[in-house]
Amino acid sequence: MADTFSGPSFLYHLLANELSVVLFNELDKTSDGYAPLPSLKARKHARNNPPEVEKLDESMKRLNVTPDVVLSKLEGMGYQVGLRLIERLLKDHQRFKDELEIMKYICTDLWKYIYDKQIDTLRTNNHGTYVFTDNTFKPLTFFSVEGVDQYYAAAARFITFPCGIIRGALSALGIRSAVSAKATTVTACVFEVIVERS
Amino acid sequence: MSSKGKAPLLDASKVNADLIKLTYGALVAQIVKDYERPEDVNKQLDKLGYNIGVRLVEDFIAHHNIPRCLDFRQTAERIQQAFRFYLGMQPSVGNWSPAGNEFSLTWEQTNPIGDFVEFPDHLRPLQYSRVLCGAIRGGCEMVQIDVTINIAREFLLADSATELRVKFNKRLEDALPVGED
């Protein structure tokens, strides 16, 4: 896509962060949608800190909803993005030979398009299961929480959207699959793609 | 954890503007499904923009090493620069009010964040560009300027251009209490 503009990725990561925030706002319909004018201290704080993930968990408890609702919507949005994105990217690409070539494309070109790097390792059992490992997954480097346990819980919010992207891209190419992800160590993420065999 | 309590490191990675537009589009489509009234959707988009703007301005300043704006005209130029920097879609600045406290950002024949969007008829009250308003408002607030932004023209609603009208309200002082004007 040499003819379209590429800008600093920070904007994209901010937007991706905000996806889950907006979905939580939806659940809390008592909020009028306008953030109050913050004090200087709050402004300074916002300047230096990415969105506080713990607060989102508290809202969830208060509203008595499970994360699944939000996560499935996030995944659904990722699916839509993946579907359309792959059409754009493959506009001038030749026909794919087989499933493995498609997976390789996702690990290289697609990942590079979104995260400016490739997937570090691709493994497969040659029976429809593929595992992508990204050792420095960008979205995971952008937020802060207190404590390791909350990190893994919060990470779910940031890795669900890319799962959707992968599933959407595969679906557009005629491959039905289930994609799940796990944050393994700090900043590393593993995506597991299981292709539906008819 | 690399970023515990610190601003994200200045990184040079790039992302295609199409991806931003697609992600924003998917988000709008989802919110539209969940809220009944387009007016509520607009509020959410504004808030979304605000949250982004508040953080984006730091990144912008860090990349550009610019001094503080001395007047509103300079602010206008910075905003123009920011659109070019992040989205590759630079608006023209013009239509200044005689008092110099209001100007327009205009993108001719396009919308900077939704160039191929076509609205279904029942969604006409939806303000697709509202996120831009929120972002500019949030960014300005972080540099102590209170502005109000209106969408004067919307290309996606068959106007000839997308035009945002930015109006200066006042400077923000540190002593301003939360929630009071």
Add this chain to the structure above:
Amino acid sequence: MALCIGVMGSDNQPLLIKISPSIQNPIDYHYMLYSALDIVEEKSQISQKTAGLNISGAEHRDLYLGLLYPSSDEVKIYAYCTNTKVKMILIVDATNTALKETDIRNTVKRLHLAYSNMIMNPFYEVGSPIGAKSFHNFVESIIAQ
């Protein structure tokens, strides 16, 4: 330039079919479009299989499928199948000798570009019939040329 343009989705559902107003019997063209789909499936699968073998020439992995079969004296049918299984089928007048292969190639490429632009619309549900006026106008302009 074309008598009929059909854009069919990945499940062979019609996304957009436009027929030149000069045609007396549009039903025949619908029929031609749908029978063309079978050939398109065959052709795009062959190109996938042979792509694995070491056959020289990039045409086996080309999205452009070319002239589908030596059809009648009246019409020629060309097809193009994207990686996402969206098919674009052009039916042109066989007597129009001014029309070259390269023109057809360029036209389907432009169709593909228009489709991929249209798909950026978040309010369009991928795989559903296309309602976007800009795309309709574009296809009509090709037919009218």
